[in-house]
Amino acid sequence: MTSTKTVSIWVAHTGWDILTLQQVTTPSYSEDGKFLGSDFTKAFALDFIDDDLMEADKVEITSSLPDAIEGFSYGSEISDSINRNPTKISPTDTVVLIYELQYSGTPQKSLIKGKEFIYSGGFEYRE
Structure with missing residues (x-):
């Protein structure tokens, strides 16, 4: 049985390499295992995000959101x-x-290491 879920998408023009992107999206944890977040989750006031529900990657420069997500899970x-x-x-x-997240859209934009990330919306997909 399939179910309809929501994915929230952010885009940016960073010029970063993949390692820098991983650094800003990888969460840190306290010594006792408490989720401290990542630069990304802090910038958008997100609580705990399961690593399995987040994909972040570099893409060829595009102004088309469908082209930007080509190759991501559930992309089509x-x-x-x-x-x-x-x-x-x-x-x-x-x-x-970020899959299975209905982001409220607040804030819409945020600077992370001097680069502006923009919330593009929440979109449905079937799992």
Whole structure:
């Protein structure tokens, strides 16, 4: 049986290498195992995010959100949802997807290491 879920997507033009992206999206934990977050989760006031529900990667520069998420999990299903509610994005080379998250959209934008990440929306996909 399949169920409909939501993925929240952020985009940025960072010029970073993949290691820098991993550094800003990898959470830290206290000595007693408490989730302290990552630069990314702190910038968008997100609570605990299971590592298995987050994908972040560098992409070829594009202004098309469906093109930006090509190759990500459920990419074609998410693209179908995006195409039902077209979303314009500025040139992007960095994408972060968090599955099973309905982000409130506050804040819409945030600077991380001097680069602006923009919330592009929540989109449905079927699992």
